[in-house]
């Protein structure tokens with residue numbers, strides 16, 4: 001496939017919003033996910049609405065076998081934009097997290113991102129053009145109890161992207177890391193969290209379409225780290241300026257209140 005945008009985790013939420021946005025601009029798509037029916041329905045809808053080609057790859061990217069399958073499937077494709085979006089959250093505290101779940105979240109949100117990025121970057125460098133968008137979270141700045149591994153992998157993604165930006169200084173390849181706050185997607189339900197998505201303080205949920213719109217606007221301005229929306233920006237600033245002990249207290253209290261609301 002030529003003129004393609006590869007989006008991992010485009011079955012729903014942010015990945016699907018990216019898929020629609022790039023299809024609207026006329027790009028062909030390669031999208032991945034595990035929920036076969038849902039992703040195929042969305043792919044058909046996108047093809048009919050925007051008259052682009054959509055290749056669907058049903059794959060679990062939280063392990064080496066799945067990643068190898070994806071790399072093999074895309075080896076002849078010309079990918080102009082890569083969106084490393086697939087991700088999930090975990091509910092338990094670290095001490096009670098199953099080893100398998102730890103391995104899966106670290107593989108999906110670190111190994112798969114790095115390996116896929118390197119593989120596609122090598123081809124982009126030959127043509128000296130391309131865009132790599134990595135999805136992080138405001139949780140990368142504000143680590144909270146019960147979110148330790150998730151936040152740590154998302155912080156890894158920020159460093160990876162900023163480092164890459166500097167390494168690619170002399171090229172025409174753009175990189176961006178997007179760090180949203182709460183988004184109204186399947187994310188919380190998939191992690192077994194029972195959330196009430198009412199707009200209240202920091203618990204305001206943005207739409208995935210709004211996040212994509214803000215991120216693409218920032219990308220065009222050349223902003224490497226995109227923190228979309230006022231809530232995520234406040235979180236980032238607060239965490240940066242607060243003394244650490246005060247931040248820990250706020251984070252612990254916030255988590256207790258949130259867990260009550262989310263029935264954790």
Ligand SMILES: NC(=O)c1ccc[n+]([C@@H]2O[C@H](COP(=O)([O-])OP(=O)(O)OC[C@H]3O[C@@H](n4cnc5c(N)ncnc54)[C@H](OP(=O)(O)O)[C@@H]3O)[C@@H](O)[C@H]2O)c1
Nearest residue numbers: 009010011013014033034035061086087182183185186187
């Ligand atoms: N929602 C939020 O509040 C929020 C806030 C900040 C950042 N984010 C980040 O935004 C990204 C997208 O999440 P979302 O909010 O749009 O949630 P979502 O609707 O649950 O989408 C997550 C996507 O990742 C895919 N995925 C999950 N595990 C996978 C695996 N093992 N292998 C392959 N694909 C997998 C899912 O597809 P299948 O289930 O079909 O596999 C789905 O398409 C994630 O990286 C998340 O960390 C979300």
